[in-house]
Every structure is written in C-alpha cells, then in structure tokens.
Amino acid sequence: MEQGEVKKRFKAMNISEVFPNPTVKRVIFQIIFPNLFYMENKIGELQLKIMKEFPQSTLLFRRQILFADIGPGAKLEDISSGSDKETGKKIWQFKSDKDFKLNILTDSLDITSEYHKTYNLEGGDKFRDIIKFVLDHFFEVTSIPIITRIGLRYIDECPIPSKDNSAFKSYYKSSFPLDRFNLADASEMDFKTVVRNGDYHLRYIESLQKINDEYKLILDFDGFAENITSEDCLTITDDLHTIILEEYERTIKEPVYKYMQQRREG
Numbered sequence: 205m206e207q208g209e210v211k212k213r214f215k216a217m218n219i220s221e222v223f224p225n226p227t228v229k230r231v232i233f234q235i236i237f238p239n240l241f242y243m244e245n246k247i248g249e250l251q252l253k254i255m256k257e258f259p260q261s262t263l264l265f266r267r268q269i270l271f272a273d274i275g276p277g278a279k280l281e282d283i284s285s286g287s288d289k290e291t292g293k294k295i296w297q298f299k300s301d302k303d304f305k306l307n308i309l310t311d312s313l314d315i316t317s318e319y320h321k322t323y324n325l326e327g328g329d330k331f332r333d334i335i336k337f338v339l340d341h342f343f344e345v346t347s348i349p350i351i352t353r354i355g356l357r358y359i360d361e362c363p364i365p366s367k368d369n370s371a372f373k374s375y376y377k378s379s380f381p382l383d384r385f386n387l388a389d390a391s392e393m394d395f396k397t398v399v400r401n402g403d404y405h406l407r408y409i410e411s412l413q414k415i416n417d418e419y420k421l422i423l424d425f426d427g428f429a430e431n432i433t434s435e436d437c438l439t440i441t442d443d444l445h446t447i448i449l450e451e452y453e454r455t456i457k458e459p460v461y462k463y464m465q466q467r468r469e470g
Contacts, residue, residue: 258298
C-alpha cells in the first residue's frame, strides 16, 4: 500500500443498530511497529495523557521460555545467553473503568474490549473512539511514522439451536462440509482461511466448540494490513471493520439477528 493513501473503499454496512445481546465476546485492536528503544522514557508522559480514560496502571513482565534438548552430558547453563540474562519483555498495561485494556510494549500496542457494544454506531460507547483517543496521544508522544502491521479482530460466540444440520443451516451460511459430515456426529469441526481483500487481508475461522456443556459456533475474524503510515491508521481500521462486518453478515441468518435483539435476563 502506498503511504498516505487508502486505495480501496467498501460498501455501506447493513447492521445499523446496537444489539442488547450481541454475539461478539472480544474485540482486539493492535498495531506493530519497529522496536522503540526510548519507549520506557515516554510511558510516563503517555500515562498522564490517557489517565482520564485509563486510570488503572500496572507494569507486567512477559518471560520468554526456552525449550531445548541439552543431552545427557550438557549443563543447563551451557545454553544461557551469557550476559543477556533478562529475556522478558516489559508490558505497560492500562485499564479503564469500562473494562477496556491497553497493553504497550516497545514494539506493539493493543487494545482489548470484552465490554464491546458498537464500533461506531450511536447508542453505545464506541470502540472507535477509544482507538482514536489512544492513537492520537500515542503518536503525539512517540512520533512513529510507520506501522508495520495493523489488525482488528472480532471473536463471536454464536448460538446453535440444536446440533443437527437442518437447524444449523437455518441459522448460518456456514463453510463447514455438512454435505459430507453430520453435525450431530461431530465433537469438533473447524474451518480456516486467509484471503486477500484488495490491499488488506482477512483470516476467517469457524469453530464448533462445547462451552459450559453447550455447543457454540465460534466465529473469529482477523483483518489486517501491513506497512502503512501512522496517519492512515484510523481510516484503515474503519476499512478492516467493514470487511469483518460484511463477512459476519454473510455468515449469519435472520434467527441470529432475532437472538441478538433479545434482552438478557437480569
């Protein structure tokens, strides 16, 4: 993709309401960038700028684990990295009162929401607004010009009315090979593909899983783009969201819409 230019626009979305009972369980936004050696010196300034939305802060360490067959005559210290004894990564984690979680490393930033109601529709707290808020302050502090990868991922936990092909097909336009395998006989079923959509990519997964003694259809959409300018991040995230939403709409049928319109008990 040429820097500063978004080549592809996508059609308007069909979903135009905030559902009281959405199937989405987790949404993750991530950017990956060249390793910033000065990140630790910038975190304090960034923390002050985002504190209004992310008042809770924690410093975590992600340890790297090495698995090795050292043989009967070797010693564990023989595979040590010498003077580089610190093999972990620092994670500066910030949480909002609405359960948005922000992780910052020296080479990546991600925002996770399990509170998600809407990306950009009126009637709920918009995930897009949180992304914009974080990115505006992050780029102001770090001045990063290039993003090597940007991704938006949706994980949905969808109902299965009964574990048979006919009922399942009434809810979903699935990629499962149901003409060959009966859903009633399956304990697991998975489909995965990674495809190009213009300048972007989409990893799409369907998975039949048993959760709390009940079978669910897990839909996992991961849209991403590579090598873009920081100023294009939000526009490209909008495009990735539209790609994901279009695929979601291609997968579900009317009973799923009715399920999402139902209010949860309590």
